[in-house]
Every structure is written in structure tokens, then in C-alpha cells.
Amino acid sequence: MVNDTERNYRVYVVGFYVLLLGAWQLLFSLKLIPDYLFPSPLAVAKRLWELGADGSLWPSIKATLVRMAVGFSVSAGAGLVIGVVMGMSRIVNRCLKSLFLGLQTLPTAAWVPISLLIFGLSDWGIYFVIIMSSVAAVAIATSDRILHIPPMYLRAALTLGTPGYAMPFRVILPAALPGIVTGIKLGWTLGWHGAVSAELIKSTVGLGYLLYMGRELNDAAQVLGIMVLTILFGLLLDRFLFGQIEQRIRVRRGLERGH
Amino acid sequence: MDAQEIAASPVKLRLSKVTKTYRTGAQVVEALQPVDLEIREGEYVVLFGPSGCGKSTLLNLIAGFEAPTTGEITLDDQVIERPGSDRLMMFQEHALFPWLNVIENVMYGLKWQRAYRFRRRRRRERAMELLKLVHVDEFAKARIHELSGGMKQRVALVRALAPDPKVLLIDEPFPALDALVRAKLYTELQDILVRTRKTIVSVTHDPREAACLGDRVLVFSGRPGRVCAEITIDLPRPRDINDPVVAECAGQITAQLESAHG
Numbered sequence: 001m002v003n004d005t006e007r008n009y010r011v012y013v014v015g016f017y018v019l020l021l022g023a024w025q026l027l028f029s030l031k032l033i034p035d036y037l038f039p040s041p042l043a044v045a046k047r048l049w050e051l052g053a054d055g056s057l058w059p060s061i062k063a064t065l066v067r068m069a070v071g072f073s074v075s076a077g078a079g080l081v082i083g084v085v086m087g088m089s090r091i092v093n094r095c096l097k098s099l100f101l102g103l104q105t106l107p108t109a110a111w112v113p114i115s116l117l118i119f120g121l122s123d124w125g126i127y128f129v130i131i132m133s134s135v136a137a138v139a140i141a142t143s144d145r146i147l148h149i150p151p152m153y154l155r156a157a158l159t160l161g162t163p164g165y166a167m168p169f170r171v172i173l174p175a176a177l178p179g180i181v182t183g184i185k186l187g188w189t190l191g192w193h194g195a196v197s198a199e200l201i202k203s204t205v206g207l208g209y210l211l212y213m214g215r216e217l218n219d220a221a222q223v224l225g226i227m228v229l230t231i232l233f234g235l236l237l238d239r240f241l242f243g244q245i246e247q248r249i250r251v252r253r254g255l256e257r258g259h
Numbered sequence: 260m261d262a263q264e265i266a267a268s269p270v271k272l273r274l275s276k277v278t279k280t281y282r283t284g285a286q287v288v289e290a291l292q293p294v295d296l297e298i299r300e301g302e303y304v305v306l307f308g309p310s311g312c313g314k315s316t317l318l319n320l321i322a323g324f325e326a327p328t329t330g331e332i333t334l335d336d337q338v339i340e341r342p343g344s345d346r347l348m349m350f351q352e353h354a355l356f357p358w359l360n361v362i363e364n365v366m367y368g369l370k371w372q373r374a375y376r377f378r379r380r381r382r383r384e385r386a387m388e389l390l391k392l393v394h395v396d397e398f399a400k401a402r403i404h405e406l407s408g409g410m411k412q413r414v415a416l417v418r419a420l421a422p423d424p425k426v427l428l429i430d431e432p433f434p435a436l437d438a439l440v441r442a443k444l445y446t447e448l449q450d451i452l453v454r455t456r457k458t459i460v461s462v463t464h465d466p467r468e469a470a471c472l473g474d475r476v477l478v479f480s481g482r483p484g485r486v487c488a489e490i491t492i493d494l495p496r497p498r499d500i501n502d503p504v505v506a507e508c509a510g511q512i513t514a515q516l517e518s519a520h521g
Contacts (some may be wrong), residue, residue, distance in 0.1 A: 156354040159322055160368035161344030161422060174358035253357040254404025 039221040044228065047221035051210070061233070063205040064195055067123070071130030072191045076184050079135045083142025083183075084168060087176070093143055100136035108133035108190055109197035116202055126198040126206075133194030134187035141183020145176035178249050185242040192234050207233075262493045265302050265474055271458045272298040272321065272426060277330035279316050289483035290316045293330065296477070296486075298426075303452065303459045305473035307466065307512060313484020314462045315430060321460060322348040322428050334425065344368055347424035351431045353415040355403045361414055362386050362399040368422040389417035393447060409433075409440040416448065420455065429461035432468070442500050445471050449497040466516075470508035471500040478512060480519040487519035 021041050027033075028040040039047075051057040086093040111129045119125030149172065157171040173180070199208025207230050214222030250256040279291040291313040298304050306314035319325045321332055323342040332339045334346060342348075347368070355364050365386035369375040375382045390396040393413040398406060406414065412433050419427060433444045449472070452459065463469050469476045470492060478488040490512055498505050 152350050152352060152354045153356065155322075155324060155342070155348070156350060156356070158324070158342035159344065159346070159348040159428075160418070161371035163371060166371075171356075174356070177358065252402055254402060 037220050039224065043221045044225045048225040060206050060210050064199065064207045067126050068130065068191060068195050071127040072134060072188055075131040075134045075191060076138050076187060079138025079187060080142055082139040084146065086139060086143035087146025097140065100140050103136045108194040111194060112198050112201055115198065121202050125202055126195060129194040129198040130191045134191035137190055138183050138187040141186065142176065142180050145179030146172055149175045178253065178255060181246045181249060185238060185246060188242060189234065189238060196230055262491060265299050268300040270297045271300045271334065273333045275331050277320060277327045277332060279320060280328045292483050292485040294486055298458060298460065300458055301456045303472055303474045305469040305476045306460065306462045306479060307469040307476050308479030308516065309464060309481050312479040312481035314479045316484065318428050318430055318460065318462050322346055344371065344422040345424055346426045346428060347419045347422065348428040348430065349415055349419045351434055353411040355411060355415055357403050361395065361401050362390065364414060365389055365418045365421050368418060372422050386421060389421055393417055408436050409444060412436065412444060426458045426460065429459065431463055432461055445500050446497050453496060466509035466512040467500055467505065469512055470505045471498050476512055478515045478519065480516065488515040490515065
């Protein structure tokens with residue numbers, strides 16, 4: 001259900017984007033920057049349409065999404081397992097946390113050169129970059145949430161007779177779930193950065209590749225268009241896939257009011 | 260049960276020379292001086308005292324969350340080593356699991372009981388019976404946060420009763436509820452207690468509550484924690500917390516605590 005204030009906000013948001021496009025068009029019309037460097041919104045849309053029509057756009061979107069689906073599934077799975085182990089053993093946590101925090105300071109694109117050296121131009125290198133970009137975020141979020149589970153839930157589970165082997169799946173993971181989903185969301189964003197960065201250099205298909213080709217061909221409209229698409233897809237999945245899951249969990253637990 | 264019946268019942272819990280000290284760095288804090296205590300089957304024992312007097316520590320030791328520094332606690336002559344559903348603890352905050360709905364919370368503890376292990380339908384039936392007992396059955400499918408404070412405490416109570424524990428441990432029954440709801444819950448608790456003949460140990464700092472619920476009240480004095488008095492309350496049940504006789508007993512309990520602190 002959408003209530004009145006929510007609808008009002010949407011009007012503002014749509015208005016904001018219309019204004020933004022208008023400002024872009026205005027900047028273009030003033031001819032401050034040569035139009036081959038700074039195309040109009042219409043030219044960008046037209047270029048995207050052409051890319052779609054000649055069949056080079058869709059395979060690239062698909063390639064990037066498939067790489068993300070596969071790479072990030074592996075990464076999220078591994079991150080969860082590592083995070084649970086970190087959350088249950090203080091020693092493992094102490095050792096791995098500093099390492100992972102360190103790795104997180106590394107820009108995702110910094111994984112590309114080493115992946116080129118190890119994997120050459122094969123697709124494995126892109127998976128490698130996606131995984132390395134996101135696994136630490138998922139593991140840290142998972143372990144942090146587990147370490148912050150109110151002790152009362154663990155005690156309640158124990159006094160109710162929960163055997164040790166059942167604790168991770170019956171109590172620890174469910175109790176930490178809202179935080180874990182937030183970590184997975186963050187991991188997805190970082191993985192998305194990694195995927196596009198890797199495709200810039202070492203692929204013949206993908207959104208990153210189209211960006212790279214746009215630059216090679218001095219086609220600013222293509223570069224801007226693909227950037228907008230990359231943002232849109234990233235946002236779409238973040239908001240409407242992970243965001244929805246996250247919100248549903250939070251509403252079920254009374255951490256957030258449902259709309 | 261009246262005092263005579265209790266005296267004739269077998270000993271359920273036995274604490275012999277139980278102490279607890281905590282070590283934090285160079286500091287050694289004596290939380291509990293030696294306690295000797297026998298609690299009989301069907302008896303309701305209240306541990307009463309100011310905060311920091313060791314009464315909650317004692318409850319945690321019986322629950323098995325912590326081990327005594329010296330001494331031994333036995334349940335039916337078996338030494339207590341770890342937490343378990345034979346000495347089920349109810350917590351100050353209800354501690355219901357927010358990832359499960361109401362009935363799933365009540366069913367949860369049954370899953371680990373042999374008689375219910377792979378019988379989901381039986382678990383559900385038993386949980387439903389218990390929810391009816393405390394009049395929350397209409398909310399069986401509700402989420403925990405949708406319940407009122409009083410309903411949460413009722414669900415927590417039947418969740419604890421579900422696995423049929425030998426001993427029920429209650430850390431501050433029904434805090435943070437308004438007086439009306441509390442009074443009602445005290446009556447319900449006594450009603451269930453009479454029906455199920457559970458052995459109960461609860462902790463409180465409210466003398467009225469101690470007088471209303473306990474067959475026996477152990478008065479604790481603080482720092483280091485020790486038992487300074489023991490009062491037997493032989494009033495018929497169910498007792499009303501607002502009954503003047505209960506208030507009179509509460510006065511005696513408070514007087515004992517005051518004289519201990521001199």
C-alpha cells in the first residue's frame with residue numbers, strides 16, 4: 001500500500017530527475033563544452049537505442065549480469081561461511097578481521113592487474129575480481145552481526161535445550177539475518193564495481209567492455225549511456241531485489257514499520 | 260500445595276556449599292558466599308534482595324549458564340553441568356525469538372524433546388493447547404512485536420512450560436508491565452503452577468511479589484551476596500497481590516532485609 005506522504009515523495013523524486021535532465025540539456029545548449037565531448041541527453045538515449053537495435057547492447061548486459069549472478073553467489077556463500085566461523089570463534093575473528101578490513105581498503109579495480117597476471121584474458125579473472133571485491137564485506141558484516149546477537153537469545157536457546165549442532169542454523173543465522181542481508185547488499189555493490197572494472201580491461205563483452213569501446217571510438221554518447229545503464233542496473237538490483245528482501249525481514253521483526 | 264505436602268515431597272534441587280567469585284584482572288569479587296539449600300518438588304522458592312546481592316547469580320548457576328566456583332548443585336541427584344530444558348529459565352525481557360511467530364516460539368523447545376522430535380503436528384497441537392491456557396491462541400500466527408507486553412510474557416511462560424521442565428527458573432517475572440496486567444499474570448501463574456505442580460525458583464526485588472508467589476522466601480543481602488533470612492509463607496493459593504495479608508507478609512520480608520543491613 002502506498003499512503004499519501006509516500007506518493008508525495010515520489011512526485012518530488014520524479015520532479016528532481018526531470019530537473020536534472022533539464023539542467024543537462026541546458027548545459028548542452030549553452031555549448032560551453034564541445035558536443036562530441038558532452039552530448040545531449042537525447043543523443044545519449046539515441047546512441048543507447050542504436051546499440052540496442054544493432055544487437056550489441058543486450059548480450060553485454062546479459063554477460064555482466066550472469067557473471068555477477070555466478071560470481072556473487074560464490075562470494076556470498078563463501079563470505080557467509082567465513083563470517084559464521086569468525087562469529088563463533090574469537091581467535092579466527094581476531095586473525096581474519098584485520099586482514100579483511102585491510103583488503104576492503106583496496107579499491108576493487110586494484111584486483112584487476114593481479115587477475116590479468118594469473119588468469120590472462122579468460123573469464124575466470126572477472127569472477128576472481130568479483131569474488132575478491134565482495135567476499136570480505138559479506139564476511140565482516142556476517143561476523144559482526146553474529147557477535148552482536150543479544151546474549152539473551154543464545155541463553156534462551158540453550159535453556160530450551162538446543163543442541164550445539166543446531167545452534168548455527170536454528171539460532172545464530174536467523175538472529176543475525178537482518179544484518180547479514182545488509183552485508184550481502186553491500187557486497188553486491190562492491191562486486192558490481194569489480195565486475196565492471198574487470199570488464200573494462202579484459203573482456204570482449206559486458207557493460208565494462210562497452211564503456212571501454214566507447215572511449216576507444218571517442219564516442220562520448222556511448223560512454224555516458226553505458227554509465228547511466230550501469231547505474232540503473234546496479235540501483236535496480238540493490239533497491240528492488242536486496243532492498244525488498246531486507247525491508248521484508250525488518251518489517252517481520254518489527255524493526256521497521258510496513259507501508 | 261501447603262507446607263505439609265511440600266515437606267513430604269522429595270528434594271528436587273540440592274545446593275551444597277555453592278560459592279561464586281569473579282576475577283577481573285587483579286580484582287576478585289565475591290558474588291556469592293556459601294549457600295546450602297534444598298528445594299523440594301512442587302515448591303515455589305523466591306530469591307529476594309536488592310540488586311547486586313547475588314540472587315541472579317544463583318539462578319544462573321542453577322540454570323547451568325555458569326559453573327559454581329566451589330560446591331555442587333544437583334537436580335534429582337544429578338550434578339548440573341550445562342544449560343538444559345530440565346531447568347528452564349524465563350528471562351527478564353521475554354527473549355522470544357523475533358524470527359519465529361508466536362506458535363513457532365512455543366513449539367521451538369519441543370523440537371529437542373524425544374517425544375516430539377520428528378512430530379511437527381504433535382508439537383503444534385501441544386503449543387496450541389498451551390496458548391489456549393493463557394488465552395493467546397487467537398494470536399498464534401502473529402509476529403512477536405505485534406503482541407502487547409502482557410501477551411509476550413504469557414507466551415514466554417508457555418514456551419518455557421512446553422518442554423515440561425522439572426524446574427522453572429524465572430528471572431524477575433513480568434517486569435515493565437503495568438500493575439493491572441501484572442496482578443492478573445500473578446494469578447495466572449499461580450493457577451498454572453497449581454495445575455502443573457512445577458518446582459519454581461524466581462528472583463525479585465519486589466517484596467509484594469515475593470509474598471504473593473513464594474512458598475518460601477530467601478532474603479539475600481548484598482556485597483558479598485549471602486542468604487540472611489528465610490521466611491515460609493503458608494497462605495492459601497491463589498493469592499491476590501493486593502490482599503492485605505500478602506502486604507503484611509511483604510512487610511515482614513522487608514523488615515528482615517533491613518535488619519540484615521543493620
